[in-house]
Amino acid sequence: MFDNIILNTDSYKASHYLQLPPGTEEQSSYIEARGSDRGWDKAVFFGLQAFLKEYLTKPVTLAMIDEAEQFWATHGEPFNREGWLYILNAHEGYLPVEIRAVAEGTILPNGNVMVEVVNTDPECAWVTSYLETALLRAVWYPTAVATNSYFAKRAIWQALLKSSEDPAGQIAFKLHDFGARGVSSQESAALGGMAHLVNFSGTDTVAGALAARRYYNEPMAGFSIPASEHSTITSWGGPDGEEEAFRNMLARFAKPGSLVACVSDSYDIYHAAEELWGSRLKKDVLESGATLVVRPDSGDPLTVPVEVISILAGKFGYHLNALGYKVLNPAVRVIQGDGITAESLPVILENLMAAGFSADNIAFGMGGGLLQQVNRDSLKFAMKCSALKVDGYWRDVFKDPVTDPGKRSKKGRLALVLEQGEYKTIRREDRHAEQEDLLKTVFRDGRILKLYNLNEIRARAGAEFEKVDEIKAVA
Incomplete structure (x- = not known):
């Protein structure tokens, strides 16, 4: 019932393929934790791989397209049957997108890019945003729980260091x-x-x-x-x-x-x-x-x-x-x-x-x-479009609402780098040659390109707990 990726979205997404500027070839979007209503200044990035394995490595079929068309026809939204048939025929049903992400288990200060998504076929620029509902949900929930657990661990660890x-x-x-x-x-x-x-x-x-x-x-x-x-x-x-x-x-x-x-x-x-x-x-x-x-x-x-x-x-x-x-x-x-x-x-x-x-x-x-006592606002998660390639040229895409500066979104194609030991999100074109982009390609066109095991994720998320003197100073 719920394994059709075409229906794993919000209703209004169905009409968005008709709303992009003419000549749009690529759409680049990103996911970030913008802040926290819980006082968490950082997040433990986790859970993307589970979503990729469970949903994006499975091709769209004609039966899925037919099911979706029947639904949208009675739901009040247009359906991009031509676009989905193109994916079925040109890509054997696998979504033509590339996903780059920071390594799972990374403890990332809020306000930094965690994931970047872009279509790999200029005929399918609409797919990037279509995935927002499923992809954002796949990331925010496990990341919020991992972060909740992490801050509990810090409190216990500090008490153990003292006693x-x-x-x-x-x-x-x-x-x-x-x-x-x-x-x-x-x-x-x-x-x-x-x-x-x-x-x-x-x-x-x-x-x-x-x-x-x-x-x-x-x-x-x-x-x-x-x-x-x-x-x-x-x-x-x-x-x-x-x-x-x-x-x-x-x-x-x-x-x-x-x-x-x-x-x-x-x-x-x-x-x-x-x-x-x-x-x-x-x-x-x-x-x-x-x-x-x-x-x-x-x-x-x-x-x-x-x-x-x-x-x-x-x-x-x-x-x-x-x-x-x-x-x-x-x-x-x-x-x-x-x-x-x-x-x-x-x-x-x-x-x-x-x-x-x-x-x-x-x-x-x-x-x-x-x-259960976490939600998307626990880390103020959002997925936003930051760049479009139109008629061969990239343009910035962003929002900057006068009523809420906290919802200002990032511009351009993004990179995550370390500057003097601190994570920083920058435009790709601003990255120096010696700076490593910490966003790595984990998925492209139906294939997972980078797999993590839980042991390495645990080691990454737990690295600071090896620094006994530093934690003791915090305590």
Whole structure:
């Protein structure tokens, strides 16, 4: 139903082939993150390759053209059947466009070109803009989620640098993706879940791990552990059965070296932490050789997990690390998965450290706050035409609305360069010979020319976390 690229657009796009100036041969458009309503000054570029593999490597067929014509005929828009038949016959159905993009995983300051698109056949200048709806959506959503996850990682990393003796050994599993049930579709879960895995290795979003395998050649990008839900605890007979439900979790999953997570707020999180886990089941926890991860799931997320950690410290003990922070007995940890957002997460960490505890003691799960509470304005994404070639000559195309300077668009054919270590978007003709254009051709005429795997994307996006001294200075 939704695999016809001709119908993967906005309605008004169907008429735009009639609106270009006579003699138009090429249309060059670009994608950028213009800014942020979330305070993000940069973006983690990700997700283009998934779109290319899923949609643009598949040719348009006569059946697709016929389907589209029937739709547009009753929808109120003209249909460029002649143009699509030309693509079918002259290009075997593959779209005659070239896409250049910065390397996936690049952390790019806002206001810079990420992607540039241009048609490769002068008969098809209209195709560039026709792709805007699908292509922009394919880029903004996974990039926004990857960026959301990245800024959460920065907050956790800074807390670890302040309070942990082993930040590098902790960070990969400090934020777990709980978002699959909170997104709008399975495809959203796949793309968003995969985007989170650029920064972390913990997930319960199966679709994200599968997408990373399919689109980025990573056999297993994310990992999980046995964990309870409220139904598996409350089904044991109400409050009186909670202890047996907990005991069953230990018996089934608590083995030497393993982790097991147990939701513990079905009735009284404080009673569960102090009396059940901390007294009646303490011996079982310690003798299992596993790490029990206690999960609060209600109440004020800014304070409850800190209170639970304090209770567990009193029951299971702790040691002071070299930085002067308390670290729980390795038999117990806490994960907070309720109410976690980019805004609440750093506050919880601040409260935890203010109470004298290391960030070692806690991990986080984020659901809607990770995958669903982003939109195109989270990074003010836009795709705009910046140049037209008309009768053999290139001309600038831009907008500059007097009512909103923030929507001023770029002019000309663009390049992305580094100047004194800073990314800068310039006109191609202004690029010096020694300056490398960081936009590389990834797609042309139905073929992907540059493939990235998730490991190299992770390395690129995570490079700054190797610079411990610089991050510590920020912290």
